[in-house]
Amino acid sequence: MAxxxxxxxxxxxxxVHSKWSGRCDACGGxxxxxxxxxxxxxxxxxxxRARGRQFALExxxxxxxxxxxxxxxxxEFDRVCGGGVVPGSALLVGGDPGIGKxxxxxxxxxAYAKAGGRAVYISGEEAMAQVRLRAAxxxxxxxxxxxxxxxxxxDILATLEAGPPPGIVAxxxxxxxxxxxxxxxxxxxxxxxxxxxxxxxxxxxxxxxVILVGHVTKDGQxxxxxxxxxxxxxxLYFEGxxxxxxxxxxxVKNRFGPTDEIGVFEMTGKGLAExxxxxxxxxxxRSSLSPGTAVFAxxxxxxxxxxxxxxxxxxxxxxxxxxxxxxxxxxxLAMILAVLDARGGLGLSGHDVYLxxxxxxxxxxxxxxxxxxxxxxxxxxxxxxxxxxxxxGEISLSGDIRPAPQAELRLREAAKLGFSRAIVxxxxxxxxxGMRLSxxxxxxxxxxxxxxxRAVPGxxxxxx
Ligand code: TYD
Ligand code: MG
Numbered sequence: 236m237a238x239x240x241x242x243x244x245x246x247x248x249x250x251v252h253s254k255w256s257g258r259c260d261a262c263g264g265x266x267x268x269x270x271x272x273x274x275x276x277x278x279x280x281x282x283x284r285a286r287g288r289q290f291a292l293e294x295x296x297x298x299x300x301x302x303x304x305x306x307x308x309x310x311e312f313d314r315v316c317g318g319g320v321v322p323g324s325a326l327l328v329g330g331d332p333g334i335g336k337x338x339x340x341x342x343x344x345x346a347y348a349k350a351g352g353r354a355v356y357i358s359g360e361e362a363m364a365q366v367r368l369r370a371a372x373x374x375x376x377x378x379x380x381x382x383x384x385x386x387x388x389x390d391i392l393a394t395l396e397a398g399p400p401p402g403i404v405a406x407x408x409x410x411x412x413x414x415x416x417x418x419x420x421x422x423x424x425x426x427x428x429x430x431x432x433x434x435x436x437x438x439x440x441x442x443x444x445v446i447l448v449g450h451v452t453k454d455g456q457x458x459x460x461x462x463x464x465x466x467x468x469x470x471l472y473f474e475g476x477x478x479x480x481x482x483x484x485x486x487v488k489n490r491f492g493p494t495d496e497i498g499v500f501e502m503t504g505k506g507l508a509e510x511x512x513x514x515x516x517x518x519x520x521r522s523s524l525s526p527g528t529a530v531f532a533x534x535x536x537x538x539x540x541x542x543x544x545x546x547x548x549x550x551x552x553x554x555x556x557x558x559x560x561x562x563x564x565x566x567x568l569a570m571i572l573a574v575l576d577a578r579g580g581l582g583l584s585g586h587d588v589y590l591x592x593x594x595x596x597x598x599x600x601x602x603x604x605x606x607x608x609x610x611x612x613x614x615x616x617x618x619x620x621x622x623x624x625x626x627x628g629e630i631s632l633s634g635d636i637r638p639a640p641q642a643e644l645r646l647r648e649a650a651k652l653g654f655s656r657a658i659v660x661x662x663x664x665x666x667x668x669g670m671r672l673s674x675x676x677x678x679x680x681x682x683x684x685x686x687x688x689r690a691v692p693g694x695x696x697x698x699x
Pocket of ligand 1: 330331332333334335339505507508
């Protein structure tokens with residue numbers, strides 16, 4: 236019997252199935268399975284394989300200290316890459332449609348070209364005229380970027396191989412690129428995987444750095460994620476809230492540099508502007524402080540970042556109390572509320588609780604617990620926290636405040652931005668710097684310190 240020449244791949248997770256079904260067994264997604272043609276069989280079907288060629292095995296030792304870098308000149312972009320893109324590497328830049336990926340990449344390519352590098356920008360989504368219009372609006376039309384509009388990977392490779400070797404090639408976006416070797420439609424997992432593989436191989440064999448632009452699906456995954464993420468050396472996400480004017484570039488995987496590094500940009504009419512001092516941007520106007528706001532001295536990647544946490548506690552109108560969180564983890568809020576109840580005597584079962592991280596940021600650090608608790612207490616109490624204070628520290632279920640890493644870095648950033656006092660876990664040290672440290676051991680001490688009328692000093696320890 237002839238073997239079926241079709242296979243079915245899930246477009247969300249990349250799992251391959253032998254027959255179509257409405258739901259993918261691997262990831263549980265509905266309507267994500269699409270029929271894709273398969274290439275010629277790679278052995279395993281009884282046919283004789285070609286005999287492999289030998290290759291030399293070598294030492295781990297190397298004389299090269301660091302991989303050389305190609306800086307684009309956009310400082311925030313280079314830093315997230317670990318100091319510039321590495322020759323021969325492939326980089327995936329993902330983000331929601333319309334977030335500004337094409338703008339960022341065009342700016343990076345223009346900056347690189349202006350500095351004397353050979354930058355090639357291949358647009359698969361926009362026509363040449365559209366890219367030129369964008370460049371004109373951003374006043375980059377004079378930059379010597381080699382621009383092309385193509386979607387077939389064979390055409391792209393033939394064009395690249397015919398010209399002088401590029402330093403950086405950007406492909407915007409990988410979802411539009413297809414190879415004539417496959418019958419599947421462009422944008423399917425098989426096409427994206429094969430085209431990406433060809434481009435990555437091109438990077439490795441010529442030393443050009445390849446930047447692939449991708450899209451993120453609604454649930455936050457780069458479309459065709461499994462297909463591309465493991466092929467590339469670094470994955471950067473470009474993110475931000477639509478209504479806000481700043482954007483974050485975040486490294487989530489980087490074989491040649493730190494992950495969790497962020498770059499901050501501000502959107503302007505002329506493209507993205509770098510924000511070298513993001514704390515000031517996220518804090519906003521602090522001349523009048525209302526109850527329920529606390530400043531968290533956080534760390535994003537290797538950089539300290541001050542963020543404002545806002546809380547609102549209001550009596551529930553009817554039914555089940557609401558808990559709504561923007562920019563933080565809902566489970567974490569539930570935990571803080573439980574600890575405030577059990578260890579601090581602040582029962583909020585009859586109250587709605589809202590928590591928001593200002594500026595559309597998202598906090599992942601547990602060290603934000605103390606600031607969130609302070610914001611909640613301040614809102615319950617209706618009294619603003621002292622406006623010269625920052626908070627950080629993790630809260631444990633016992634109500635104890637646990638130390639946070641890189642305390643010194645957080646405190647220096649706070650001092651730089653004019654704060655003079657920090658409410659911190661016990662044992663936090665700072666050499667000089669002019670910050671007054673108020674150490675808190677547990678939730679009860681926090682309540683006493685920020686002057687909550689119902690605070691009962693020592694109660695937490697009596698109960699636990
Ligand atoms: P675009 O770069 O096309 O987004 P993506 O490639 O991620 O889909 O940007 C979307 C729109 O926003 C586009 O019309 C240009 C506009 N924009 C600005 O006007 N200023 C900016 O700084 C940025 C980043 C975008
Ligand atoms: Mg785009």
